[in-house]
Amino acid sequence: MATFRTVKGFRDLYPEDCASRDVILATWSRVARRYGFVPYEGPLVEATDLYRKKSGDEISAQLFCFEDKGKREITLRPEVTPSLARMATARQRDFRKPMKWFQIGSCFRYEEPQEGRSREFIQFNADIIGEGGPGADAELVALAIDTMLAFGIGAEDFAIRLSNRQVWTDFLTQQGLPEDKHPAFLQVIDKIQRAKPEVTAQKLSAIGISHEQVLAFMNQDFSEHPAFAALAADLKARGLWSFIKLDASIVRGLAYYTGTVFEVFDLRHGLRAVAGGGRYDKLCALISDGAVDLPAAGFAMGDVVLGILLERTAAAAKQHHEAVLAALQSDVFVIIADEARRPEALGIVQALRRSGLRVDFSLSPQKVGKQFQGAEAQRARLGVVVGSEYPQLQLKDLISRQQQLIDASQLQPAVEAALATAPSPPLIAGA
Protein backbone atom coordinates (compact mmCIF):
# COMPACT_ATOMS: atom_id res chain seq x y z
CA MET A 1 0.00 0.00 0.00
CA ALA A 2 1.42 3.31 -1.01
CA THR A 3 2.27 5.67 1.80
CA PHE A 4 1.38 8.75 -0.18
CA ARG A 5 -1.84 9.46 -1.96
CA THR A 6 -3.08 12.25 -4.12
CA VAL A 7 -4.33 15.26 -2.21
CA LYS A 8 -8.10 15.27 -1.77
CA GLY A 9 -9.92 16.17 -4.96
CA PHE A 10 -6.87 15.70 -7.20
CA ARG A 11 -6.24 12.86 -9.64
CA ASP A 12 -3.37 10.96 -11.18
CA LEU A 13 -3.41 10.59 -14.93
CA TYR A 14 -1.80 7.36 -16.06
CA PRO A 15 -0.84 7.07 -19.75
CA GLU A 16 -4.29 6.01 -20.90
CA ASP A 17 -5.97 8.79 -18.87
CA CYS A 18 -3.46 11.24 -20.20
CA ALA A 19 -4.03 10.15 -23.79
CA SER A 20 -7.75 10.55 -23.23
CA ARG A 21 -7.26 14.05 -21.87
CA ASP A 22 -4.97 14.95 -24.75
CA VAL A 23 -7.60 13.89 -27.28
CA ILE A 24 -10.12 16.20 -25.62
CA LEU A 25 -7.65 19.08 -25.49
CA ALA A 26 -6.65 18.59 -29.11
CA THR A 27 -10.28 18.62 -30.19
CA TRP A 28 -10.99 21.83 -28.30
CA SER A 29 -7.93 23.47 -29.77
CA ARG A 30 -8.64 22.29 -33.30
CA VAL A 31 -12.22 23.56 -33.37
CA ALA A 32 -11.26 26.87 -31.76
CA ARG A 33 -8.58 27.41 -34.39
CA ARG A 34 -11.13 26.56 -37.06
CA TYR A 35 -13.17 29.49 -35.74
CA GLY A 36 -10.24 31.88 -35.86
CA PHE A 37 -9.53 31.89 -32.13
CA VAL A 38 -5.92 32.14 -31.03
CA PRO A 39 -4.51 30.65 -27.83
CA TYR A 40 -3.41 32.59 -24.78
CA GLU A 41 -2.61 31.57 -21.23
CA GLY A 42 -2.77 33.27 -17.86
CA PRO A 43 -1.15 32.38 -14.56
CA LEU A 44 -2.46 29.51 -12.44
CA VAL A 45 -2.28 31.72 -9.38
CA GLU A 46 -3.79 35.18 -9.00
CA ALA A 47 -4.29 37.66 -6.18
CA THR A 48 -7.37 36.62 -4.23
CA ASP A 49 -8.76 40.14 -4.63
CA LEU A 50 -9.11 39.60 -8.37
CA TYR A 51 -11.93 37.15 -7.67
CA ARG A 52 -13.41 38.98 -4.72
CA LYS A 53 -13.66 42.14 -6.79
CA LYS A 54 -15.57 40.37 -9.50
CA SER A 55 -17.82 38.02 -7.66
CA GLY A 56 -18.21 39.31 -4.15
CA ASP A 57 -17.05 37.83 -0.86
CA GLU A 58 -19.49 34.96 -0.69
CA ILE A 59 -17.63 33.25 -3.51
CA SER A 60 -14.44 32.99 -1.42
CA ALA A 61 -15.83 29.89 0.24
CA GLN A 62 -15.20 28.09 -3.05
CA LEU A 63 -11.79 29.59 -3.67
CA PHE A 64 -8.67 27.47 -3.35
CA CYS A 65 -6.84 30.26 -1.55
CA PHE A 66 -3.99 30.61 0.90
CA GLU A 67 -1.27 32.93 2.05
CA ASP A 68 2.17 32.75 0.45
CA LYS A 69 5.47 33.21 2.26
CA GLY A 70 5.28 36.94 1.69
CA LYS A 71 1.89 37.05 3.45
CA ARG A 72 0.10 37.71 0.15
CA GLU A 73 -3.45 36.42 -0.28
CA ILE A 74 -3.31 34.27 -3.40
CA THR A 75 -5.71 31.88 -5.10
CA LEU A 76 -5.45 29.01 -7.51
CA ARG A 77 -7.61 30.31 -10.33
CA PRO A 78 -11.21 29.07 -10.20
CA GLU A 79 -11.72 30.30 -13.76
CA VAL A 80 -9.74 32.30 -16.28
CA THR A 81 -12.17 35.06 -17.23
CA PRO A 82 -10.85 37.56 -14.65
CA SER A 83 -7.27 36.85 -15.78
CA LEU A 84 -8.35 37.34 -19.36
CA ALA A 85 -10.03 40.63 -18.49
CA ARG A 86 -6.88 41.75 -16.71
CA MET A 87 -4.64 40.76 -19.64
CA ALA A 88 -6.95 42.17 -22.28
CA THR A 89 -7.40 45.52 -20.60
CA ALA A 90 -3.68 45.85 -19.83
CA ARG A 91 -2.67 45.68 -23.49
CA GLN A 92 -5.87 46.14 -25.39
CA ARG A 93 -4.31 48.72 -27.74
CA ASP A 94 -1.94 46.08 -29.06
CA PHE A 95 -4.72 43.97 -30.51
CA ARG A 96 -7.16 44.52 -33.32
CA LYS A 97 -10.77 44.06 -32.31
CA PRO A 98 -12.46 41.77 -31.98
CA MET A 99 -9.98 39.71 -29.99
CA LYS A 100 -10.94 36.07 -30.39
CA TRP A 101 -8.92 34.23 -27.80
CA PHE A 102 -9.07 30.75 -26.36
CA GLN A 103 -7.32 29.03 -23.51
CA ILE A 104 -7.12 25.49 -22.16
CA GLY A 105 -5.81 24.79 -18.69
CA SER A 106 -6.40 23.72 -15.12
CA CYS A 107 -8.70 25.53 -12.75
CA PHE A 108 -9.34 24.85 -9.07
CA ARG A 109 -12.22 25.00 -6.67
CA TYR A 110 -12.19 24.16 -3.01
CA GLU A 111 -15.35 22.08 -2.81
CA GLU A 112 -16.42 18.64 -1.72
CA PRO A 113 -15.39 16.43 -4.63
CA GLN A 114 -17.75 13.88 -6.13
CA GLU A 115 -18.40 12.44 -9.55
CA GLY A 116 -18.20 15.21 -12.12
CA ARG A 117 -16.64 17.57 -9.63
CA SER A 118 -13.02 17.53 -8.54
CA ARG A 119 -10.85 20.24 -7.05
CA GLU A 120 -8.71 20.45 -10.16
CA PHE A 121 -10.32 20.31 -13.56
CA ILE A 122 -9.44 21.45 -17.04
CA GLN A 123 -11.41 24.12 -18.80
CA PHE A 124 -11.64 25.25 -22.36
CA ASN A 125 -12.36 28.98 -22.53
CA ALA A 126 -13.29 30.90 -25.63
CA ASP A 127 -13.89 34.63 -25.47
CA ILE A 128 -14.48 37.50 -27.83
CA ILE A 129 -13.40 40.90 -26.57
CA GLY A 130 -14.14 44.21 -28.20
CA GLU A 131 -17.26 43.19 -30.09
CA GLY A 132 -20.54 44.11 -28.46
CA GLY A 133 -22.92 43.00 -31.18
CA PRO A 134 -25.00 39.82 -31.33
CA GLY A 135 -22.65 38.45 -34.00
CA ALA A 136 -20.11 37.70 -31.29
CA ASP A 137 -22.73 35.90 -29.19
CA ALA A 138 -23.72 33.83 -32.21
CA GLU A 139 -20.11 33.03 -33.03
CA LEU A 140 -19.59 31.69 -29.50
CA VAL A 141 -22.77 29.63 -29.52
CA ALA A 142 -21.77 28.22 -32.90
CA LEU A 143 -18.33 27.33 -31.58
CA ALA A 144 -19.87 25.59 -28.58
CA ILE A 145 -22.15 23.57 -30.86
CA ASP A 146 -19.39 22.60 -33.28
CA THR A 147 -17.18 21.60 -30.39
CA MET A 148 -19.80 19.14 -29.20
CA LEU A 149 -20.32 17.83 -32.72
CA ALA A 150 -16.56 17.37 -33.12
CA PHE A 151 -16.65 14.94 -30.22
CA GLY A 152 -19.36 12.90 -31.91
CA ILE A 153 -22.04 14.20 -29.58
CA GLY A 154 -25.02 14.83 -31.84
CA ALA A 155 -28.21 16.82 -31.95
CA GLU A 156 -30.09 14.03 -30.16
CA ASP A 157 -27.59 14.14 -27.29
CA PHE A 158 -27.26 17.81 -26.39
CA ALA A 159 -28.85 21.21 -26.80
CA ILE A 160 -28.16 24.85 -25.98
CA ARG A 161 -30.28 26.54 -23.36
CA LEU A 162 -30.22 30.20 -24.15
CA SER A 163 -31.55 33.33 -22.57
CA ASN A 164 -30.69 36.96 -22.00
CA ARG A 165 -30.28 38.61 -18.66
CA GLN A 166 -31.64 41.84 -20.09
CA VAL A 167 -35.02 40.15 -20.30
CA TRP A 168 -35.05 39.76 -16.52
CA THR A 169 -33.53 43.18 -15.91
CA ASP A 170 -36.40 44.76 -17.86
CA PHE A 171 -38.91 42.68 -15.93
CA LEU A 172 -37.43 43.68 -12.58
CA THR A 173 -37.25 47.35 -13.49
CA GLN A 174 -40.87 47.18 -14.51
CA GLN A 175 -41.63 45.55 -11.14
CA GLY A 176 -39.85 48.41 -9.42
CA LEU A 177 -37.17 46.23 -7.82
CA PRO A 178 -34.09 48.27 -6.91
CA GLU A 179 -31.00 47.31 -8.89
CA ASP A 180 -29.02 46.18 -5.85
CA LYS A 181 -31.53 43.38 -5.35
CA HIS A 182 -31.25 42.04 -8.90
CA PRO A 183 -28.35 39.67 -8.16
CA ALA A 184 -30.24 38.01 -5.32
CA PHE A 185 -33.26 37.59 -7.56
CA LEU A 186 -31.19 36.07 -10.37
CA GLN A 187 -29.68 33.60 -7.92
CA VAL A 188 -33.19 32.36 -7.21
CA ILE A 189 -33.96 32.03 -10.92
CA ASP A 190 -30.69 30.17 -11.46
CA LYS A 191 -31.85 27.52 -8.99
CA ILE A 192 -35.51 27.48 -9.94
CA GLN A 193 -35.29 24.20 -11.87
CA ARG A 194 -33.60 22.41 -8.99
CA ALA A 195 -35.21 23.98 -5.94
CA LYS A 196 -38.56 23.05 -4.45
CA PRO A 197 -41.37 25.44 -5.47
CA GLU A 198 -42.11 26.34 -1.84
CA VAL A 199 -38.51 27.34 -1.27
CA THR A 200 -38.49 29.42 -4.42
CA ALA A 201 -41.76 31.10 -3.50
CA GLN A 202 -40.46 31.94 -0.06
CA LYS A 203 -37.22 33.41 -1.38
CA LEU A 204 -39.06 35.45 -3.98
CA SER A 205 -41.51 36.87 -1.49
CA ALA A 206 -38.57 37.91 0.68
CA ILE A 207 -37.29 39.90 -2.26
CA GLY A 208 -40.73 41.28 -2.92
CA ILE A 209 -41.71 39.54 -6.16
CA SER A 210 -44.54 37.04 -6.40
CA HIS A 211 -43.85 33.50 -7.52
CA GLU A 212 -46.87 33.53 -9.82
CA GLN A 213 -45.68 36.61 -11.66
CA VAL A 214 -42.27 35.08 -12.18
CA LEU A 215 -43.70 31.80 -13.47
CA ALA A 216 -46.08 33.60 -15.81
CA PHE A 217 -43.22 35.70 -17.14
CA MET A 218 -40.94 32.70 -17.58
CA ASN A 219 -43.48 30.59 -19.38
CA GLN A 220 -44.29 33.11 -22.08
CA ASP A 221 -43.15 32.44 -25.62
CA PHE A 222 -39.82 34.21 -26.14
CA SER A 223 -39.32 33.14 -29.73
CA GLU A 224 -40.39 36.56 -31.06
CA HIS A 225 -38.78 38.54 -28.25
CA PRO A 226 -36.58 41.37 -29.63
CA ALA A 227 -33.70 40.39 -27.33
CA PHE A 228 -33.17 37.26 -29.45
CA ALA A 229 -34.03 38.50 -32.94
CA ALA A 230 -30.55 39.22 -34.28
CA LEU A 231 -29.00 36.21 -32.61
CA ALA A 232 -31.71 33.95 -33.99
CA ALA A 233 -31.31 35.31 -37.52
CA ASP A 234 -27.56 34.71 -37.35
CA LEU A 235 -27.82 31.16 -36.02
CA LYS A 236 -30.59 30.29 -38.45
CA ALA A 237 -28.37 31.39 -41.32
CA ARG A 238 -25.66 29.10 -39.96
CA GLY A 239 -28.11 26.23 -39.78
CA LEU A 240 -27.69 25.96 -36.02
CA TRP A 241 -30.94 27.33 -34.61
CA SER A 242 -32.36 23.84 -34.13
CA PHE A 243 -29.87 23.31 -31.30
CA ILE A 244 -31.30 26.24 -29.35
CA LYS A 245 -33.91 26.07 -26.64
CA LEU A 246 -34.91 29.45 -25.32
CA ASP A 247 -35.18 29.09 -21.57
CA ALA A 248 -35.62 32.06 -19.27
CA SER A 249 -34.49 30.04 -16.25
CA ILE A 250 -30.94 30.21 -17.60
CA VAL A 251 -29.26 33.21 -16.03
CA ARG A 252 -25.94 31.65 -14.97
CA GLY A 253 -24.80 31.90 -11.40
CA LEU A 254 -22.17 34.61 -11.62
CA ALA A 255 -22.93 38.25 -11.14
CA TYR A 256 -20.95 39.58 -14.08
CA TYR A 257 -23.18 38.46 -16.95
CA THR A 258 -25.05 41.29 -18.62
CA GLY A 259 -26.75 40.02 -21.79
CA THR A 260 -26.93 36.76 -23.67
CA VAL A 261 -26.36 33.73 -21.45
CA PHE A 262 -26.33 30.11 -22.50
CA GLU A 263 -25.29 26.66 -21.47
CA VAL A 264 -24.65 23.36 -23.17
CA PHE A 265 -26.52 20.54 -21.51
CA ASP A 266 -27.01 16.88 -22.29
CA LEU A 267 -30.45 15.60 -23.20
CA ARG A 268 -30.20 12.02 -21.98
CA HIS A 269 -28.41 11.72 -18.66
CA GLY A 270 -29.36 14.73 -16.53
CA LEU A 271 -25.73 15.69 -16.02
CA ARG A 272 -24.51 19.06 -14.88
CA ALA A 273 -24.05 21.65 -17.61
CA VAL A 274 -21.24 20.71 -19.96
CA ALA A 275 -20.46 24.33 -20.74
CA GLY A 276 -21.78 27.75 -19.90
CA GLY A 277 -21.17 31.35 -20.68
CA GLY A 278 -22.51 34.60 -21.93
CA ARG A 279 -21.94 38.29 -22.35
CA TYR A 280 -20.12 40.25 -19.66
CA ASP A 281 -19.80 43.79 -20.93
CA LYS A 282 -18.94 45.45 -17.61
CA LEU A 283 -16.20 43.14 -16.38
CA CYS A 284 -13.28 44.75 -18.22
CA ALA A 285 -14.21 48.14 -16.82
CA LEU A 286 -14.55 46.65 -13.35
CA ILE A 287 -11.20 44.86 -13.47
CA SER A 288 -9.39 47.93 -14.83
CA ASP A 289 -11.08 50.36 -12.44
CA GLY A 290 -12.82 52.02 -15.34
CA ALA A 291 -9.66 52.62 -17.36
CA VAL A 292 -10.72 50.34 -20.19
CA ASP A 293 -14.31 49.65 -21.12
CA LEU A 294 -14.58 46.75 -23.53
CA PRO A 295 -17.59 44.62 -24.38
CA ALA A 296 -16.91 40.92 -24.04
CA ALA A 297 -18.53 37.51 -24.18
CA GLY A 298 -17.32 33.98 -23.75
CA PHE A 299 -17.96 30.50 -22.50
CA ALA A 300 -16.15 27.75 -20.66
CA MET A 301 -16.34 23.97 -21.06
CA GLY A 302 -14.98 21.62 -18.40
CA ASP A 303 -13.32 18.30 -19.05
CA VAL A 304 -14.97 16.36 -16.25
CA VAL A 305 -18.63 16.49 -17.24
CA LEU A 306 -17.66 16.31 -20.90
CA GLY A 307 -15.68 13.15 -20.15
CA ILE A 308 -18.70 11.53 -18.50
CA LEU A 309 -20.91 12.49 -21.42
CA LEU A 310 -18.34 11.10 -23.87
CA GLU A 311 -18.40 7.75 -22.09
CA ARG A 312 -22.17 7.57 -22.05
CA THR A 313 -22.76 8.56 -25.66
CA ALA A 314 -22.11 5.49 -27.79
CA ALA A 315 -20.89 7.16 -30.98
CA ALA A 316 -18.74 9.63 -29.08
CA ALA A 317 -17.29 6.92 -26.87
CA LYS A 318 -16.30 4.83 -29.88
CA GLN A 319 -14.71 7.78 -31.67
CA HIS A 320 -12.92 8.87 -28.52
CA HIS A 321 -11.65 5.39 -27.72
CA GLU A 322 -10.26 4.98 -31.23
CA ALA A 323 -8.49 8.30 -30.99
CA VAL A 324 -6.97 7.35 -27.64
CA LEU A 325 -5.69 4.05 -28.99
CA ALA A 326 -4.29 5.74 -32.09
CA ALA A 327 -2.47 8.24 -29.87
CA LEU A 328 -0.83 5.45 -27.88
CA GLN A 329 0.13 3.08 -30.69
CA SER A 330 3.46 3.07 -32.46
CA ASP A 331 4.18 2.66 -36.15
CA VAL A 332 7.06 0.22 -36.13
CA PHE A 333 8.45 -2.26 -33.63
CA VAL A 334 11.97 -3.42 -34.43
CA ILE A 335 12.56 -7.02 -33.38
CA ILE A 336 16.11 -8.10 -32.76
CA ALA A 337 16.18 -11.80 -33.61
CA ASP A 338 19.95 -12.09 -33.38
CA GLU A 339 21.69 -10.11 -30.63
CA ALA A 340 24.80 -9.92 -32.81
CA ARG A 341 22.79 -7.62 -35.06
CA ARG A 342 21.72 -5.20 -32.28
CA PRO A 343 24.07 -2.46 -33.59
CA GLU A 344 22.47 -2.64 -37.04
CA ALA A 345 19.02 -2.70 -35.45
CA LEU A 346 19.78 0.40 -33.41
CA GLY A 347 20.84 2.16 -36.59
CA ILE A 348 17.54 1.21 -38.21
CA VAL A 349 15.56 2.38 -35.16
CA GLN A 350 17.20 5.78 -35.15
CA ALA A 351 16.85 6.25 -38.90
CA LEU A 352 13.15 5.43 -38.81
CA ARG A 353 12.63 7.73 -35.84
CA ARG A 354 14.43 10.54 -37.59
CA SER A 355 12.01 10.15 -40.47
CA GLY A 356 9.21 10.98 -38.06
CA LEU A 357 7.83 7.55 -37.29
CA ARG A 358 7.00 6.21 -33.86
CA VAL A 359 9.44 3.39 -33.35
CA ASP A 360 10.10 1.15 -30.38
CA PHE A 361 12.17 -1.94 -29.63
CA SER A 362 13.36 -4.09 -26.75
CA LEU A 363 16.04 -2.42 -24.67
CA SER A 364 17.48 -5.72 -23.48
CA PRO A 365 17.85 -9.17 -25.09
CA GLN A 366 14.54 -10.98 -25.28
CA LYS A 367 13.15 -13.97 -27.07
CA VAL A 368 11.59 -13.17 -30.40
CA GLY A 369 8.21 -14.27 -29.12
CA LYS A 370 8.44 -11.82 -26.24
CA GLN A 371 9.39 -9.04 -28.61
CA PHE A 372 6.36 -9.75 -30.75
CA GLN A 373 4.24 -9.66 -27.62
CA GLY A 374 5.73 -6.28 -26.86
CA ALA A 375 4.84 -5.09 -30.33
CA GLU A 376 1.33 -6.45 -29.90
CA ALA A 377 0.93 -4.80 -26.52
CA GLN A 378 1.62 -1.35 -27.93
CA ARG A 379 -0.40 -2.05 -31.04
CA ALA A 380 2.46 -1.41 -33.43
CA ARG A 381 1.37 -1.62 -37.04
CA LEU A 382 4.60 -3.01 -38.50
CA GLY A 383 7.35 -5.28 -37.24
CA VAL A 384 10.88 -5.23 -38.64
CA VAL A 385 12.87 -8.36 -37.82
CA VAL A 386 16.62 -7.80 -37.74
CA GLY A 387 18.50 -11.11 -37.61
CA SER A 388 21.27 -13.22 -38.97
CA GLU A 389 20.11 -12.76 -42.55
CA TYR A 390 21.01 -9.05 -42.34
CA PRO A 391 21.20 -7.01 -44.58
CA GLN A 392 17.98 -8.79 -45.47
CA LEU A 393 15.10 -7.84 -43.17
CA GLN A 394 11.67 -9.27 -42.53
CA LEU A 395 9.02 -6.57 -42.75
CA LYS A 396 5.83 -7.84 -41.18
CA ASP A 397 2.39 -6.28 -41.22
CA LEU A 398 1.28 -7.01 -37.67
CA ILE A 399 -2.40 -6.78 -38.50
CA SER A 400 -2.56 -8.95 -41.61
CA ARG A 401 0.41 -11.01 -40.33
CA GLN A 402 1.93 -11.10 -43.78
CA GLN A 403 5.64 -10.55 -44.09
CA GLN A 404 8.13 -9.91 -46.84
CA LEU A 405 11.87 -10.15 -47.10
CA ILE A 406 13.46 -6.86 -48.13
CA ASP A 407 16.90 -5.34 -48.29
CA ALA A 408 17.84 -2.93 -45.50
CA SER A 409 18.44 -0.17 -48.05
CA GLN A 410 14.80 -0.48 -49.14
CA LEU A 411 13.36 -0.37 -45.62
CA GLN A 412 12.35 3.29 -45.46
CA PRO A 413 10.23 3.29 -48.66
CA ALA A 414 8.82 -0.15 -47.84
CA VAL A 415 7.74 1.00 -44.38
CA GLU A 416 6.15 4.14 -45.77
CA ALA A 417 4.29 2.15 -48.41
CA ALA A 418 3.08 -0.36 -45.83
CA LEU A 419 1.90 2.35 -43.44
CA ALA A 420 0.06 4.09 -46.24
CA THR A 421 -1.97 0.99 -47.01
CA ALA A 422 -2.16 -0.82 -43.68
CA PRO A 423 -5.54 -0.60 -42.01
CA SER A 424 -5.78 0.56 -38.44
CA PRO A 425 -5.62 -2.24 -35.95
CA PRO A 426 -8.93 -3.70 -34.89
CA LEU A 427 -10.36 -2.32 -31.69
CA ILE A 428 -9.80 -4.16 -28.49
CA ALA A 429 -12.67 -6.53 -27.82
CA GLY A 430 -15.52 -4.91 -25.95
CA ALA A 431 -14.47 -1.42 -26.91
Add this chain to the structure above:
RNA sequence: GUGGUCGUAGCUCAAAGGUAGAGCCCCAGAUUGUGAUUCUGGUUGUUGCGGGUUCGAAUCCCGUCGAUCACCCCA
Protein backbone atom coordinates in the same frame (compact mmCIF):
# COMPACT_ATOMS: atom_id res chain seq x y z
C1' G B 1 -18.45 23.44 5.88
C1' U B 2 -22.90 19.61 7.29
C1' G B 3 -25.06 14.59 7.02
C1' G B 4 -25.49 9.16 4.86
C1' U B 5 -22.72 4.91 2.76
C1' C B 6 -18.02 2.75 1.88
C1' G B 7 -12.38 1.70 2.41
C1' U B 8 -9.25 -6.00 1.97
C1' A B 9 -3.33 -7.68 -3.59
C1' G B 10 -1.86 -3.16 -9.23
C1' C B 11 -7.60 -3.82 -10.66
C1' U B 12 -12.72 -6.11 -9.53
C1' C B 13 -14.30 -8.31 -5.22
C1' A B 14 -14.88 -12.74 -1.27
C1' A B 15 -13.92 -13.85 3.88
C1' A B 16 -19.80 -11.28 9.22
C1' G B 17 -15.03 -12.45 16.37
C1' G B 18 -10.99 -17.94 15.35
C1' U B 19 -4.31 -18.99 10.57
C1' A B 20 -6.50 -13.23 4.64
C1' G B 21 -8.71 -15.69 -0.43
C1' A B 22 -10.44 -15.88 -5.84
C1' G B 23 -10.54 -13.95 -10.79
C1' C B 24 -8.07 -10.53 -13.90
C1' C B 25 -3.32 -8.09 -14.56
C1' C B 26 1.97 -8.72 -14.15
C1' C B 27 6.63 -12.06 -14.37
C1' A B 28 8.81 -16.84 -15.93
C1' G B 29 8.49 -21.56 -18.43
C1' A B 30 6.18 -25.20 -21.95
C1' U B 31 8.10 -22.58 -27.15
C1' U B 32 16.62 -20.58 -28.05
C1' G B 33 13.50 -16.68 -35.17
C1' U B 34 7.04 -14.91 -34.96
C1' G B 35 2.12 -12.42 -31.67
C1' A B 36 -3.73 -15.85 -30.23
C1' U B 37 -5.53 -19.77 -27.17
C1' U B 38 -4.11 -23.34 -23.61
C1' C B 39 -1.19 -25.47 -19.67
C1' U B 40 2.48 -25.07 -15.52
C1' G B 41 4.87 -22.20 -11.92
C1' G B 42 5.71 -17.42 -9.43
C1' U B 43 5.40 -12.20 -7.18
C1' U B 44 1.83 -9.20 -4.64
C1' G B 45 -1.05 -7.20 1.65
C1' U B 46 1.28 -3.98 8.87
C1' U B 47 -7.04 -5.43 5.64
C1' G B 48 -6.36 3.30 4.42
C1' C B 49 -4.04 5.19 9.12
C1' G B 50 -4.10 5.61 14.70
C1' G B 51 -6.20 4.09 19.18
C1' G B 52 -9.76 1.03 22.09
C1' U B 53 -12.77 -3.62 23.52
C1' U B 54 -11.39 -9.01 23.44
C1' C B 55 -7.83 -14.96 25.02
C1' G B 56 -8.27 -13.60 19.78
C1' A B 57 -10.36 -7.96 15.32
C1' A B 58 -10.56 -7.25 8.10
C1' U B 59 -15.09 -8.00 11.18
C1' C B 60 -17.22 -4.47 17.18
C1' C B 61 -16.27 0.90 19.24
C1' C B 62 -13.80 5.92 18.83
C1' G B 63 -10.83 9.20 16.04
C1' U B 64 -8.56 10.48 11.49
C1' C B 65 -7.60 10.41 6.18
C1' G B 66 -9.71 9.18 1.48
C1' A B 67 -13.75 7.74 -2.02
C1' U B 68 -18.84 8.30 -3.09
C1' C B 69 -23.92 10.36 -2.48
C1' A B 70 -26.98 14.38 -0.72
C1' C B 71 -26.86 19.52 1.04
C1' C B 72 -24.04 23.59 -0.98
C1' C B 73 -22.12 25.53 -5.50
C1' C B 74 -21.73 25.65 -10.46
C1' A B 75 -16.97 30.06 -13.04
